[in-house]
Amino acid sequence: xxxxxxxxxxxxxxxxxxxxxxxxxxxxxxxxxxxxxxxxxxxxxxxxxxxxxxxxxxxxxxxxxxxxxxxxxxxxxxxxxxxxxxxxxxxxxxxxxxxxxxxxxxxxxxxxxxxxxxxxxxxxxxxxxxxxxxxxxxxxxxxxxxxxxxxxxxxxxxxxxxxxxxxxxxxxxxxxxxxxxxxxxxxxxxxxxxxxxxxxxxxxxxxxxxxxxxxxxxxxxxxxxxxxxxxxxxxxxxxxxxxxxxxxx
Numbered sequence: 001x002x003x004x005x006x007x008x009x010x011x012x013x014x015x016x017x018x019x020x021x022x023x024x025x026x027x028x029x030x031x032x033x034x035x036x037x038x039x040x041x042x043x044x045x046x047x048x049x050x051x052x053x054x055x056x057x058x059x060x061x062x063x064x065x066x067x068x069x070x071x072x073x074x075x076x077x078x079x080x081x082x083x084x085x086x087x088x089x090x091x092x093x094x095x096x097x098x099x100x101x102x103x104x105x106x107x108x109x110x111x112x113x114x115x116x117x118x119x120x121x122x123x124x125x126x127x128x129x130x131x132x133x134x135x136x137x138x139x140x141x142x143x144x145x146x147x148x149x150x151x152x153x154x155x156x157x158x159x160x161x162x163x164x165x166x167x168x169x170x171x172x173x174x175x176x177x178x179x180x181x182x183x184x185x186x187x188x189x190x191x192x193x194x195x196x197x198x199x200x201x202x203x204x205x206x207x208x209x210x211x212x213x214x215x216x217x218x219x220x221x222x223x224x225x226x227x228x229x230x231x232x233x234x235x236x237x238x239x240x241x242x243x244x245x246x247x248x249x
Contacts, residue, residue, distance in 0.1 A: 002216055002219065002228070003041075003212065003215060003216070003219070003228045003229070003232055004228070004229060006041075007041065007228075007229060007232060007233055008041065008042070008043035008044070008233060009040065009041050009042045009043065009044075009211055009212065009215070009232045009233060010042070010043070010044040010045075010046075010232070010233055010236035010237060010240070011037065011042050011044070011045045011046065011197050011198050011200075011209065011211050011236075012046045012048070012085070012106060012114065012141070012168065012195060012197050012236050012239065012240075013046065013048050013087065013114060013143060013168065013170075013197035013198065013199050014033070014037075014045050014046065014047065014048060014197070014198050014199065014200045014209055015047075015048065015049060015050070015087075015199075015200065015201045015202075016030055016033050016034070016045055016047050016069070016082065016200070016209065017030065017047045017049055017062075017065050017066070017069060017082075018030045018069070020049045020057055020065065021049045021050045021055045021057055022050070022055070022201060023049065023200075023201045023202065024201075024202060024203075025202065025204075027072065029202055029203050029204060030069060030072075031072070031073075031076060031078070032203030032204075033200060033202070033203045033209045034073055034078050034080045034209075035078070035203075036200070036203055036208045036209040036210055037080055037209045037210070038078060038079070038080055039210075040208075040209070040210035040211065040212050041212055042080070042209070042210070042211065043079065043080060043081065044080070044081045044082075044083060044236070044237075044240070045080060045081070045082055045083070045209065046082075046083040046084070046085040046106050046107070046114075046236075046240065047062075047065075047066055047069070047082050047083065047084060047085060048085045048086055048087040048106075048114055049062065049086055049087065050086075050087050050089070050116075051086040051087060051088045051089060051092060051096075051104050052087075052088075052089040052092060052116070053089070053092060057086075059086070059100055059103050059104060060103070062084055062086065062103065062104070063084055063103070063108065066082050066083070066084045069082050070082050083106065083107050083108075083240050084106075084107065084108045085104065085105065085106040085107065085108075085114060086103075086104030086105075086113075086114065087114050087115075087116050087143060088101075088104055088113050088114060088115050088116065089115075089116050089118070090115050090116060090117055090118050090125065090126055090129040091118050091125070091129075093113075093115065093129050093132065093133060094129070094132055098136065101113070101133075101136065101138060105138065105242075106141070106239050106240055107239065107240030107241060107242060109240065109241060109242025110137075110138070110242060111137075111138065111139060111239075111242035111243075112138070112139050112140075112141060112239045112242065113133060113138050113139075113140055113141070114140075114141045114143050114168070115129060115130070115133070115140045115141065115142055115143060115165075116143045116144070117142065117143070117145065117148040120148065120150075121148055121149065121150030121152075121153070121156075122145060122148045122149070122150065122153060122156040122157075122160075123150075123156070126142070126156070126160065127156075127159055127160065127163065130142075130160055130163050130164075130165050131163060134163065134164060139164055139165070139166075139245075140160075140164075140165040140166070141165065141166045141167075141168050141195065141239070142157075142160055142165050142166070142167050142168065143168055143197075143199070144168070144169065144170045144173075144199060145157060145167060145169065145187075146169055146170065146173050146178075146180040146183065146184050147170075149180070149183065153183070153187075154186075154187060154190060154192065157187060157192040158190075158192060161191070161192060166194040166195060166235075166239075166245065166247070167187070167192055167193050167194050167195070168193075168194065168195035168196065168197050169184050169187075169193050169195075169196055169197075169214075169218075170196075170197065170198070170199045170207065170214070171196050171197065171198055171207075171210065171211040171212075171213065171214025171215065172198070172199075172207040172208070172214065173214075174196070174213075174214040174217040174218060175213045175214055175217050181217065185217070185218070185220070185221055188218055188221045188223065188224055189221050189222075189223055191223060191247070191249060193218065193224075194231065194235065194247055195231060195235060195236065196211050196214045196215050196218055196231065196232075197211060198210055198211050211232075215228065215231065215232050218231065219231075223249050224249055227248055227249050230248055
């Protein structure tokens with residue numbers, strides 16, 4: 001099943017803010033990434049700079065930086081909205097106070113946070129991170145598990161989903177020559193994939209700010225075929241609004 005024509009897509013993971021981390025190098029790069037998004041049918045992008053010890057991101061400045069990019073996009077006539085967020089390193093999560101944690105939640109709602117697993121394969125430390133954040137009233141979206149897949153990845157994802165986490169995979173890995181697509185589609189068939197994002201870092205190299213082809217690949221899985229609108233728009237919109245999300249598959 002393909003996505004409905006004209007459906008505005010939402011990308012919950014992109015490093016689109018200029019000069020913040022290892023993402024867009026400058027404003028021209030951000031604008032070119034916006035053009036990629038619009039060409040792909042994306043209407044909302046969540047800016048998710050790395051919240052990590054290796055990146056000196058000023059969390060208190062993020063809301064203003066998102067507002068500034070939105071103003072530039074409006075002035076340039078580009079109908080793309082940027083939402084605030086962050087990609088939170090799992091080992092760092094426990095050290096954030098409640099106010100700082102809220103500032104990096106997706107949409108700034110205080111409800112959902114994008115969590116990047118620690119280096120290497122997923123392990124029990126990620127389970128502990130998810131549990132600790134849930135105790136603080138924050139639900140987790142696990143970013144790019146295909147990059148942290150050990151031999152027990154399906155079991156690890158099952159444990160995370162049972163804890164209430166959602167799993168988000170990278171669109172380019174579903175369609176590119178990375179060799180991960182069959183495993184990711186197998187996870188999807190087991191109900192262990194819920195969202196697709198670009199994880200784009202630049203218009204000039206690497207993954208583009210585009211998710212449609214990855215979504216189409218995911219919808220080839222019979223379990224998900226009837227749920228394209230939920231995956232591409234409804235669930236991401238609910239997450240940005242801080243609403244509850246019930247997986248329908």
